[in-house]
Amino acid sequence: MSSTTGTRAGAIEYPDRPEGPISAAIIAGGVGALALGILTTLAEASTGVADWLQWSDRVGPLSGETIMAVIVWLVAWTVLHFVYGRSPIETRTALIIAFVLIALGVLGTFPTFFQAFAPE
């Protein structure tokens, strides 16, 4: 849906912008959510992982889980932005991918789920 020049429809100006960067941002958001879910579950399943993620004694493993999730999100966004920057990838496809990733991420943060992986 991109054009090489900006267009005017009626009196409203529409600057030329491809959808690729939007799709990249949407998918990256899903990746961030998934990272949080995976890290939460791993921290519950392994005391070694939980100890490694305890970057602040006052906050506990949540400190590393959240910082790592944000880092993963930002790295994913950067990479995907360069990959899809000029691509016509539709936001509908990106949204479906993101929904799946977010759903998995929410599952990973759901106590009934991740606590099932706690060591006996």
Added chain:
Amino acid sequence: MHFTGREWWALIHGMILGAAFLLAFGGGLAGLWSLKANLVTREGVLERMRRLKVGVVTMAVAAWLTVITGTWVVYPWYREDIPKSPKSRLLADSATKDWHEFGMEWKEHIAWISPILATVVAFIVLYYGTNLIRHDRVRKTALTLFVLAFAFAAVAGALGAFITKVEPVR
């Protein structure tokens, strides 16, 4: 009438930033919903886009500040390894332990998805601008993610309010 320093921070985290988040969500939602070509003139578009950008950016900033103050300021007081901490008191009673083992454990994680999605929406609005008017699919995508960001924050906020009611940070 007096609040301790810890209670002030709990208020900032839950009520002041929470109120800013809610107001920004309301304004952003109305802005995204009504961004349709048949509803606005050129002057209306300029005015609405400005307001929409402020709304979505404010919501993203409020969401980030909420999770940062919650995780790095209030949460350490909540989980202090002393018998009088809210976490210790909740876990000491079988009637209240689920407020921590389910409530806080979910709240402290799911809340962080909200600012990520709110930032995605802010990017879409700032980057795509008036194209949201003629590309309805992208506008609806932004709207969906905006509501999702709010929903995750609402879950975290509700659980926080309930936990504070049972065992507040003092």
